[in-house]
Each structure stands twice: as C-alpha cells, then as structure tokens.
Amino acid sequence: MAAPVLALEGLEFQWPGRAGFALQVPGFQLLPGETVLLLGESGSGKSTLLPLICGTLLATRGTVRVAGTDLADLSGGQRDRFRAEQIGVIFQQFNLLPFGTVADNILLPLRFAPDRRRRAGDGRARALMLCRALGLPEAVLSARAGTLSVGQQQRVAVARALIGEPPLLVADEPTSALDAGTQAAFLDLLFEQARACGSALLMVSHDPRLAARFDRVLQMEDIAHSKRGGA
Amino acid sequence: MILRLAIASLFARALTVGMTILAIALSVALFLGVEKVRTGAKASFADTISGTDLIVGARSGAVQLLLYSVFRIGNATNNITWESYQDIAARPEVKWSVPISLGDSHRQFRVMGTTTGFFDHYRYRQGRALALRDGAVMTDLFDTVIGADVAATLGYRLGDPIVVAHGLASFAEHKDQPFRVAGILEKTGTPVDRTVIVSLEAIEAIHVDWRSGAKIPGQTTSAEVLRGMDLQPKAVTAVLLGVESPLRTFALQRAINDYPQEPLLAILPGVALQELWGIVGIAETALLAVSAMVVVTALIGMMATIFSSLNERRREMAIFRAMGARPAVILALLVLEAVLMAACGAGVGLGLLYAGLIVAQPMVDSAFGLWLPIEAPTLRELWVMGAVVCAGAIVSTLPAIRAYRLSLADGMMVRT
Ligand SMILES: Nc1ncnc2c1ncn2[C@@H]1O[C@H](COP(=O)(O)OP(=O)(O)O)[C@@H](O)[C@H]1O
Ligand SMILES: [Mg+2]
Numbered sequence: 331m332a333a334p335v336l337a338l339e340g341l342e343f344q345w346p347g348r349a350g351f352a353l354q355v356p357g358f359q360l361l362p363g364e365t366v367l368l369l370g371e372s373g374s375g376k377s378t379l380l381p382l383i384c385g386t387l388l389a390t391r392g393t394v395r396v397a398g399t400d401l402a403d404l405s406g407g408q409r410d411r412f413r414a415e416q417i418g419v420i421f422q423q424f425n426l427l428p429f430g431t432v433a434d435n436i437l438l439p440l441r442f443a444p445d446r447r448r449r450a451g452d453g454r455a456r457a458l459m460l461c462r463a464l465g466l467p468e469a470v471l472s473a474r475a476g477t478l479s480v481g482q483q484q485r486v487a488v489a490r491a492l493i494g495e496p497p498l499l500v501a502d503e504p505t506s507a508l509d510a511g512t513q514a515a516f517l518d519l520l521f522e523q524a525r526a527c528g529s530a531l532l533m534v535s536h537d538p539r540l541a542a543r544f545d546r547v548l549q550m551e552d553i554a555h556s557k558r559g560g561a
Numbered sequence: 562m563i564l565r566l567a568i569a570s571l572f573a574r575a576l577t578v579g580m581t582i583l584a585i586a587l588s589v590a591l592f593l594g595v596e597k598v599r600t601g602a603k604a605s606f607a608d609t610i611s612g613t614d615l616i617v618g619a620r621s622g623a624v625q626l627l628l629y630s631v632f633r634i635g636n637a638t639n640n641i642t643w644e645s646y647q648d649i650a651a652r653p654e655v656k657w658s659v660p661i662s663l664g665d666s667h668r669q670f671r672v673m674g675t676t677t678g679f680f681d682h683y684r685y686r687q688g689r690a691l692a693l694r695d696g697a698v699m700t701d702l703f704d705t706v707i708g709a710d711v712a713a714t715l716g717y718r719l720g721d722p723i724v725v726a727h728g729l730a731s732f733a734e735h736k737d738q739p740f741r742v743a744g745i746l747e748k749t750g751t752p753v754d755r756t757v758i759v760s761l762e763a764i765e766a767i768h769v770d771w772r773s774g775a776k777i778p779g780q781t782t783s784a785e786v787l788r789g790m791d792l793q794p795k796a797v798t799a800v801l802l803g804v805e806s807p808l809r810t811f812a813l814q815r816a817i818n819d820y821p822q823e824p825l826l827a828i829l830p831g832v833a834l835q836e837l838w839g840i841v842g843i844a845e846t847a848l849l850a851v852s853a854m855v856v857v858t859a860l861i862g863m864m865a866t867i868f869s870s871l872n873e874r875r876r877e878m879a880i881f882r883a884m885g886a887r888p889a890v891i892l893a894l895l896v897l898e899a900v901l902m903a904a905c906g907a908g909v910g911l912g913l914l915y916a917g918l919i920v921a922q923p924m925v926d927s928a929f930g931l932w933l934p935i936e937a938p939t940l941r942e943l944w945v946m947g948a949v950v951c952a953g954a955i956v957s958t959l960p961a962i963r964a965y966r967l968s969l970a971d972g973m974m975v976r977t
Contacts, residue, residue: 386882407887414885421883424876429573430566441562442885476573490884 333398335497335530336360336383340392343382352557353378355392362497365521365531369538370550376534379554380500383532384417385409397497414443418491418529420501425487428476432466433457435475436490446494453493460489463526464519481512488520495527503535517543563890567897570877574870578902581863585906588859589949590913592852593942597914598925599845601933605686606838609751610830612684614810615802617641617649617817620824624840627833629663630799633671633752637663640796645823649800652816654809657682660797662764667725670711672757674764674794680706682803685751695719696744699760702788704743708754712745719745723757725767750932762792802827856949860956863902867895867960871967878968891968895961896954903953907946911938 337359344352353375360366370376381387383394385401386409394401397416404412413419418439426435436457440447450456454471461470464485470478475486484504491499504520505513521543524531533540541547550556571578610631618626619639628634641660650658659682662674677698680691696719698706705723717723723740740759748754766787804810810829817827878891918935925931938946 384883407889410882410885410887413883419883425880427566427570427877427880429569431569434562434566434569437562438566438881439884442887442890474569 332362334359334395335362335364335397336532337395338383338392339395341382341389341394342391343378343387343389345378349558351375351378353382354555354557355379355553356555358553360498360530360532363525363528363530364546365524365544366533367541367544367547368532368534368550368553369541369547370534370536372536374550375554375556376536376550377502380419380502380532380534383500384413384419386413411442414439415446416496416498418493418496418499420484420487420491420499420504422503423480423484423507425490426475426478426483428474430475431472432461432475432478432486433471435486436460436471436493439490440494443494446496450494456493457489460492460523461486463523464489465515480507481516484508484516485519488516488523492523492527492529495529497529499524499529499531501531501533503537504533505540506535506537513540563894564897567894567901571898571901577866577870581859581866582902582906582909584859584862585856585903585949585953586909586913588852588856589907589910589946590917592849592856593910593914593945594917595848595852596942596945597918597933598931599849601931602845603838603842605750605931606841607831607834608686609834610683610685611688612682612803613801613830614804614807615814615817615827616799616830616833617802617825617827618799620826623826623828623833624837626799626826626828627830627837630661630801631752631830633663633673633756637798640798641800641825642796642823643794645820645825646797646800648822649802649817649820649825652813654804654806654813654816656803656805658803659683659801660761660794661799661801662761662794662796663798665725665764665767667711667723667757668715670708670714670755670757672725672759672764674759674761674797676761679758679801682801683753685749685753689749691749691753692747693744694747696742698744699758699763700743702760702763702766702792703740704760705740705763706744706746706758707742708746708756708758709748710754711757712742717742717745719743725757725759725763750926761794761797765792765794766790857952859906860903860949860952863899863953864956864960867899867957868963871960871964874964875967875971878964879971882968882971888965888969892958892961892965895964896957899953899957899961900950903950906953907949910949911942911946 338355339357341355342353344350368376378387382389383396385394385404396412399412401409401412433454437453440450440453447453458468458471462468466482466485470482475483478486484507487504505516508516517540616626616630618630619637619641621638625635629637646660649655657678659676659678661679663671665672680698683691693706694709707717711717719742721742723742725740740763746753769787769790802813804813814827814829817825881891881894882888915935918933922933922935925933
C-alpha cells in the first residue's frame with residue numbers, strides 16, 4: 331500500500347479562550363488519489379480541521395503529515411511554502427481575488443511554490459487547458475475574477491487548486507454556494523480533473539447527498555471528538 | 562505579479578484610493594510650494610546687495626542699519642556728519658565709497674540722495690550691476706532716476722515732473738522744486754525698484770527753505786538761485802564701502818566702530834542679511850512646519866483608510882495565505898500599497914506644483930519681485946518626495962502589522 335498523502339495522529343487543537351472549541355482526531359489517513367467526503371453538522375469543526383491540515387493553524391498535540399512530512403518539523407515560512415507546493419485549497423465561496431484577472435488567480439499559488447511552478451511548465455498554457463477542461467470560455471482568463479458568476483468562480487478555484495498537480499486537494503463545502511443543477515456538473519468536473527491530476531481529495535460538507543461519488547464517506551463523529559467550552 | 566495585483570487592488574478601490582492620493586498630492590504640492598517660495602525669497606533676499614563690503618551708519622543695531630540703508634524700512638536715528646564721511650572715505654583701505662541720504666519720499670516711494678557712484682558700485686544677484694532701461698543717470702541738480710516699480714506704479718516716463726515730499730507720508734510737499742525723470746532703471750527685484758534716486762545736492766536743495774521739518778514762512782528759493790548755491794550736504798544717512806582688499810575688511814570695520822569723533826557702526830552686509838533672515842526666518846519656519854503638518858495629516862488619513870479597509874479585505878488576505886503567502890507577504894503587500902499611494906501622491910503633487918508655478922510665476926514676479934524658477938526638481942525636492950514615500954511606508958506599518966496579526970489568527974479562513 332502506498333504511503334498516505336495525509337496522516338493525522340493524536341491531533342488536538344483548541345481555539346483560544348476559555349470557552350474555545352476543542353477538536354481531537356485520534357487517527358485519520360488519506361491515500362494518494364483517494365477521494366474522501368467528511369460529513370458533519372455545522373459547527374462540528376470541519377472548517378477548523380482543514381487549516382490544521384494546511385498548516386495555517388498549529389495543533390497543540392499530535393502530528394499532521396502531508397506527503398510524508400510532519401508539519402511540526404517545518405518553520406512557519408517553510409510551512410507556507412510547503413502548503414503552496416503540496417496542497418490545493420478550495421473554499422466555500424469568495425475563493426478569488428476579485429480585482430485580479432482569472433489568470434492571476436489561477437497562477438497565484440505558483441508564485442509561492444517554485445517546484446510546483448516547474449511542474450506546471452508553461453503556467454498560462456496550463457491554466458488555459460484547465461479552464462477549457464472545466465468548461466470555462468477561453469476569454470475568461472483575462473477577465474477580472476470579480477465579474478464572474480459564482481459557479482464560474484468556483485470552477486476557477488478548482489483550476490487554481492489543480493494547477494501544478496499538488497498531491498492533495500482540500501475543499502470546504504465548495505458546492506454549498508451553488509444551486510442543485512450546477513452542483514452536480516461542478517462535482518463531475520472536479521472529480522474528472524482531480525483524477526486526471528492524480529490528486530487525492532478531502533472534501534468536508536454537511537450535505538450527505540454528495541456521498542455517492544466518493545471512494546469513502548466518513549462522519550466527523552467517526553474520526554473526531556469535539557468539545558465546546560474546552561477543558 | 563504581486564505588484565500587479567497590488568495595483569489592481571488599488572484600482573478596484575479607485576475612489577477612496579484616489580481621494581487619498583489627492584490629499585497627499587495637495588499636501589506635497591503645498592509643502593513644495595512653500596519650500597519654493599521660501600528658497601526663492603531667501604535667495605532674492607540674500608541677493609539684495611552684493612559687492613558692498615561694509616555699510617556704515619550711525620551707531621544702532623546691525624539689522625536696523627541694514628533695514629533702512631538697503632531695504633528702506635524704518636528710519637535712521639542719527640546721521641553721519643559729512644566730516645566723518647570724508648574721514649572714512651579717505652582711509653587707505655577704502656577703494657570706493659557711496660554716501661546715501663534718506664528721509665524724503667515721493668508718493669509711497671522713498672527718495673534716496675546719493676552720488677552717481679551708486680550706479681557704478683551697487684550690485685545685486687551675485688554681482689549684477691544696475692542698468693538703465695531708459696534715459697541716463699543724474700547730470701542736473703533736479704534729475705531723478707527712478708526704479709522700475711516706481712515707473713510702473715505711477716506711470717512715469719522720461720521727462721515727467723516729480724514732486725518730492727519732505728519726510729515720509731508727509732503732506733508738506735516740496736512743491737517749488739521742479740524735479741524730472743531723467744532715467745528709469747531695469748527691474749531688479751530689490752528695494753531699488755521702489756526708490757527715487759536723486760543727487761545728494763538735490764536733497765540739500767529741497768531743504769533750503771526748511772528748518773526742523775517745517776517750511777520757513779514766506780521763504781521760497783527759486784530753482785535758479787538753488788543752482789547757484791553751495792549745496793554740499795552737512796550729513797548723510799549711511800555709506801556703502803568697498804575695500805581695497807577683502808583681508809582689510811575687518812580691520813576697517815573695527816576702525817570705523819572705534820571712530821573717536823562720532824559713534825558709528827560698520828556692518829558686513831552678508832552677515833547682517835543672515836541675521837535679519839534669522840528673524841524673518843521664524844515665520845518662514847513656522848509656515849514650513851504648518852505645511853509639513855499638512856503632509857503628516859494626509860499620511861495619517863492614508864493610514865486611517867488602510868485601517869478601515871482591513872476588515873473588508875480579510876478574505877483577500879486569507880486567500881493569499883491559503884495560496885502559500887507568508888504573513889510577511891501580507892505585511893509587505895500593505896506597505897507596498899501605501900508606498901504606491903504615497904509615490905503617486907508625491908508625483909501628482911510635483912505635477913501640481915509645476916502647474917501652479919506656470920500659472921503663478923509671472924504674477925508673483927510682478928507683485929513681489931520674487932522670481933520662482935521653473936526648473937528640474939532640485940535634490941532637496943526629490944528628498945522631500947522620497948521622505949513622503951518613506952513616511953507613507955512607515956505610517957502604513959501600523960495597519961500592516963494589524964493585518965499581519967489578523968491573518969495569523971485567521972489562518973486561511975475568515976469567520977463569517
Ligand atoms: N477563528 C476562530 N476563533 C475561535 N473559534 C473559532 C474560530 N473559527 C471557528 N471557531 C469555533 O470552532 C467551532 C467549529 O467551527 P467550524 O470549524 O467552522 O465548524 P464547521 O465548519 O463544521 O461548521 C465553532 O464553534 C466556532 O465557534
Ligand atoms: Mg465550515
């Protein structure tokens with residue numbers, strides 16, 4: 331079995347403050363190319379887990395390994411670079427810098443990740459290919475991101491997450507801002523391209539209707555204990 | 562690409578950013594304008610008199626002597642007797658001497674009695690000599706040479722008659738003496754422009770029928786009789802001196818200050834000008850300080866704008882962080898933004914300054930005799946602009962540090 335692209339072990343985190351929300355993940359693994367949906371109620375800590383994986387939040391205890399590297403071994407700057415190199419991130423909404431062009435937005439992570447930039451080759455050509463594959467018109471590249479519809483913006487966010495083929499994609503309810511019809515088309519494209527890039531996908535959502543397409547579906551309660559009010 | 566994004570971000574907020582830039586531009590233009598007027602004034606001030614090594618007057622203050630002898634402001638408390646003047650003029654160190662006699666006026670302009678030596682030796686603006694635009698220097702007892710402003714204000718032309726009044730703002734005019742305009746000087750930007758110059762003898766002639774400021778009743782001496790009289794003055798107000806060798810200046814100054822027969826004062830014009838500028842300079846420094854405060858205000862306005870934009874831009878920063886930007890990039894981005902705004906402001910401010918100069922230059926010149934040169938930005942101006950940009954960067958570190966903290970705390974998600 332291949333080494334997991336993501337491995338959480340004995341993870342503990344608590345938001346600051348006495349009543350801060352606390353999250354514990356005893357163990358969780360994600361294999362290369364695997365697609366996993368993590369379902370949980372609103373407030374169950376899904377959106378807290380993702381920055382822990384990305385290294386913008388630091389666990390108080392336990393380890394987060396991404397592509398074999400323990401994030402705790404890296405300095406702040408190294409972690410930021412590592413995130414840019416290894417992880418594609420898709421938010422719920424407001425993914426893009428509205429004043430930048432679509433091309434600017436797609437190429438942004440490459441700016442902070444030299445290796446990924448090398449992998450992407452001709453960034454603009456690659457961005458164009460991704461846009462086409464995601465059903466975006468070519469002209470969109472030079473449009474200002476803020477002028478796009480929400481659905482288009484989410485697809486641009488996918489292109490940005492996939493450029494340079496990072497081994498891990500994390501997505502935080504990327505479909506919740508879309509209507510039902512667009513959701514399905516969006517997920518089709520996301521899966522197709524993630525597979526084409528060979529990236530593993532970890533998506534968190536509260537919506538069980540998405541479950542069908544994933545290799546594995548987990549409930550937050552299965553992998554994590556959360557506590558409100560801390561201890 | 563980061564620079565391009567920063568610029569795009571500024572453009573996306575064109576209205577507030579434009580206002581901020583405009584505020585900075587206006588403040589910079591004001592500051593540079595004040596600076597320009599200040600240096601222009603200082604230069605034309607220091608250029609008022611040159612080539613004269615010493616100015617001699619009755620003992621008083623150096624600044625007072627300079628004020629009445631050169632700037633025609635205020636009055637001499639005492640005169641120098643003709644004998645003392647002769648004594649000093651005859652000293653071996655003295656190369657040339659020009660006596661001047663003040664105290665009369667023509668309309669709002671002062672009348673100065675002197676010798677034609679004045680036209681040979683008076684220098685301004687780094688050694689420039691007086692030049693006649695029209696006519697010639699005094700040859701007749703009743704000839705006058707008038708400054709450019711006198712001619713312009715009163716509309717005088719060659720040959721026009723002039724009535725000289727005794728004392729300043731006095732209504733008792735010397736109606737009897739038929740002075741006429743013999744020459745008109747080119748504009749100099751110095752007090753000479755506002756002076757009516759006559760011979761020393763003419764000053765005497767005016768006062769023949771006068772005793773202690775009042776006309777002797779019934780006495781009128783005709784011009785013809787005056788021409789025949791001995792009009793050697795008994796006193797002069799001040800003397801301009803040139804020395805044989807600059808090395809002797811101080812010795813001569815000491816000798817005059819120690820002159821036993823009469824309490825006299827000799828001053829170095831350059832030193833006195835500096836002393837006077839030191840007094841005038843307080844106002845000028847205050848003005849500069851006020852305009853500097855305006856610049857500071859504009860920069861603080863910019864800081865406030867950046868602060869208030871932070872909240873709505875937390876998402877933007879979260880995106881940068883999620884894409885792998887270090888928090889330092891967030892900090893740098895905001896400072897860069899401030900630097901761009903400050904630089905634009907400084908640039909536009911310089912543009913405004915030049916536009917203002919082009920419009921105001923002729924007006925300022927004709928109204929105040931102050932020539933504000935339109936030239937490439939001086940090193941000092943570039944320094945000022947650089948300082949504004951630096952100050953913009955410094956000021957922006959406060960909101961930038963706050964953004965840094967926020968983006969560290971937010972990680973890559975903004976709580977909604
Ligand atoms: N930046 C934050 N600071 C403090 N507490 C937070 C922050 N973000 C989220 N939380 C807390 O974490 C808990 C889980 O929130 P979140 O991870 O957003 O859940 P979900 O994404 O599953 O809805 C919430 O109770 C919230 O109060
Ligand atoms: Mg959430």
